[in-house]
Amino acid sequence: MSGELKIFSGNANPALAHEICAYLGTKLGEATVGSFSDGEIRVKIEENVRGGDVFVVQSSCQPVNDSLMELLIIIDALKRSSANRITAVIPYFGYARQDRKDQPRVPISAKLVADLISTAGTDRVLTMDLHAGKIQGFFNVPVDHLYALPVLLDYITKRKVIDLVVVSPDAGGVERARAFAKRLEANLAIIDKRREGPNQTAIMNIIGDVAGKSALLLDDMIDTAGTIVKGAQACMDRGAREVWTACTHAVLTGPALERIQQSCLKQVIVTNSIPLRGKELICPKLHQLSIAPLLGEAIRRIHEDESVSSLFL
Numbered sequence: 001m002s003g004e005l006k007i008f009s010g011n012a013n014p015a016l017a018h019e020i021c022a023y024l025g026t027k028l029g030e031a032t033v034g035s036f037s038d039g040e041i042r043v044k045i046e047e048n049v050r051g052g053d054v055f056v057v058q059s060s061c062q063p064v065n066d067s068l069m070e071l072l073i074i075i076d077a078l079k080r081s082s083a084n085r086i087t088a089v090i091p092y093f094g095y096a097r098q099d100r101k102d103q104p105r106v107p108i109s110a111k112l113v114a115d116l117i118s119t120a121g122t123d124r125v126l127t128m129d130l131h132a133g134k135i136q137g138f139f140n141v142p143v144d145h146l147y148a149l150p151v152l153l154d155y156i157t158k159r160k161v162i163d164l165v166v167v168s169p170d171a172g173g174v175e176r177a178r179a180f181a182k183r184l185e186a187n188l189a190i191i192d193k194r195r196e197g198p199n200q201t202a203i204m205n206i207i208g209d210v211a212g213k214s215a216l217l218l219d220d221m222i223d224t225a226g227t228i229v230k231g232a233q234a235c236m237d238r239g240a241r242e243v244w245t246a247c248t249h250a251v252l253t254g255p256a257l258e259r260i261q262q263s264c265l266k267q268v269i270v271t272n273s274i275p276l277r278g279k280e281l282i283c284p285k286l287h288q289l290s291i292a293p294l295l296g297e298a299i300r301r302i303h304e305d306e307s308v309s310s311l312f313l
Contacts, residue, residue, distance in 0.1 A: 002053040002084050002085040002303070003051040003052045003053045003083075003084040003085070004051070004052045004053065005024070005026060005052070005053050005055075005299075005303045006026075006029045006047075006049055006052045006053065006054045006055070006083075007020060007021055007024070007026065007028055007029055007054075007055045007056075007057065007299070008028070008029040008031050008045070008054065008055070008056050008057070008074060008078070009028060009029075009031075009033075009056070009057045009058065010033050010056070010057075010058040010067060010070035010071055010074055011033055011066075011067070011070060012058050012059045012060070012061055012067040012070070012071075012275075013057065013058070013059050013061070013091070013272070013273075013274070013275050014028075015272070015275060016057060016059075016091065016272050016273075016275070016290075016291075016292055016295075017057040019272075019290060019292030019296075020057060020089075020292045020295050020296045020299065022292070023292055023293050023296030023297070024296050024299065024300060029045070029046075029047060029049070029054075030045075030046035030047045031043065031044065031045050031046055031047075031074065031077075032044040032046060033070055033074065041066070041069045041070050041073050043070070043073045043074050043077045044077070045074075045077050045078060045081050048081075049078055049081045049082070049083045050081065050082040050083070051082065051083075051084045052083050052084060052085075053083075053084060053085050053087075053303050054078050054083040054084075054085065054086050054087070055086075055087045055089050055126070055299050055302075055303075056071060056074050056075060056078070056086065056087070056088055056089060057089045057091070057295075058070060058071040058074070058088070058089070058090060059090060059091045059092040059094075059273055059274055060090060060092060060093060060094030060095070060113075061092055061094065061251070061274040061275070062253075064094045064095075067094070068094065068113065068116075071088060071090070071117070071120075072116060072117065072120040073120075075088060075117070075120040075121050075122055076120050076121055078121070079120070079121030085123045085124070086121060086122055086123050087122070087123060087124045087125070087126055087299075087302060088117055088122045088124075088125050088126070089126045089127075089295065089299065090117075090125060090126070090127045090128075091127070091128050091271075091273035091274075091291065091295065092128070092221075092248075092249045092251075092273045092274050093110075093113075093127050093130055093131075093135070094113070095109040095110050095112075095113045096110050096130055096131035096132065096135055097110075097131055098110055099111075099131065099132045099134065099135055099138075110132075110135050110138055111138045114135065114138035114139045114140075115138075115140075117139070118139055118140045118141050122141055123141060123142075124141050124142040124143070124144070124302070125139055125141060125142070125143045125144070126143075126144045126146065126295070126298055126299070126302065127143065127144075127145060127146070128145070128146040128147065128148060128248060128273055128291065128295070129146070129147055129148055129220045129221075129248040129249065129273075130145060130220075131220055131221065133145065144298060144302065144308045146294060146295070146298055146308075146311070147312060148248040148271050148273070148289075148291055148294070149179065149180060149183070149312070150294065150311070150312065151271060151289050151290075151291055151294055152180070152246050152248075152269065152271075152289065153180070153183055153184065155269060155289055156184065156216065156246070156269075157184070161214045161216070161244075162214065163212065163213040163214055163241070164184060164186040164187075164213065164214050164216060165181075165186055165187040165188070165189050165208065165209070165210050165213045165214070165215050165216070165240075166178075166180050166181035166184065166186050166187070166188055166189070166216050166218055167188075167189045167190070167191060167206075167208070167210065167215050167216060167217045167218065167231065167235060168188070168189070168190045168191065168218065169191050169193070169217055169218075169219050169227050169228060169231045170190075170191060170193055170227070171190065171192070173218065173219055173220070174188075174190055176218060176219075176220065177190070177218045180216075180218055186216075187208065187209065187213075188208060189206055189207060189208025189209065189210050189215070189235075190206070190207040190208060191205075191206055191207075191231050191234060192205040192206070192207060193227070193230075193231075206234055206235065206238055210235050210238050210239065210240040211238060211239030211240065212239060212240075212241055213240055213241060214240070214241055214242050214243075214244065215232075215235040215240040215242070215243045215244070216243075216244045216245070216246060217231050217232060217235070217243065217244070217245040217246070218245070218246055218247070219245070219246075219247045220247060220248055220249060221247055221248065221249035221250075221251050222245070222247045222249070222250055222251060222252060222256065222268070222270070223251040223252070223253055223256065224253055224254045224255060224256050224259070225252070225255070225256040225257075225259040225260050225263075226259065228245050228247075228260075228265070228268075229259045229260065229263040229265070232245065232263055232264050232265045233263070233264055236264050242266045243264060243265055243266060244265065244266050244267050244268075244269065245265055245267075245268050245269065246268075246269040246270075247268075247269070247270055248270070248271050248273055248291075249270070249271070249273050249274055250268075250270035250271075250273075250274050250276065250280070250286070250288070251274060252274075252276075252280060257279055257280060257283060260283065260285055260286070261283060261285060263285075265285060266285075267285055267287055268285050268286050268287065269287050269289065270286060270287070270288050270289070271288065271289050271290070271291045272288050272289070272290050272291060272292070273291055276288055294311070297311065298311065
């Protein structure tokens, strides 16, 4: 152990932080996280953390840049308050889609953000379903990479869906979909797509049989929902009985909610790595699962120097 367990949160997802604390039987640390009149982030830790094993729960969700700056400044405040160990708990790691130079003169923003988090004083990172697994290597501190798969699996298994086929929306998600299908003893299908332009997707073909079956589209995030909605329609056009989708991170920007409501999707299963807001809370097709017990158990194991990877064996 590295001192007394303490958990703090920024303003990105306080509800999740409270759920984690409830699981662990502790209370959320007292801190003031606000802003000055010009928009600068203002942080003050309101309790003693000297020698503590501190975890900061903060997804880099909307408003993304404010959430990121809150995380960095909270970490700096804790470091200067003599916390023994600081773990950044980032259920949704933003800027992860910019993880390589795929065009001339573009940044690798995921690496930059990883460097910022490390430089702020983080001793380790706990995150979930990174957009690309290689991002773990961008950090100069240990990274525990969790998967929402157990939470999603439990929900799907309880629904007892008949003739289920797990569908990857693109080639990049095949490994994730294959692992999911194996656990459910279901068949696997892959959507072959080609992009016509930025944020435009043309569905070309489905590799595998979805006719007469319940198709479950699986992805790590839903942003504008264009890929998922067109993928769902492609499955229906090829004879699927119904189409579900499951993802970890409900980014849901721009026309996402409208597209989901007007689509053929029966249900969109997401987690609370990003909180639902506004109309998202009353959308009948959205169903949110809690990852608090999973994160809470991982935090407990890190605090007590136990294996985290055994959560997924």
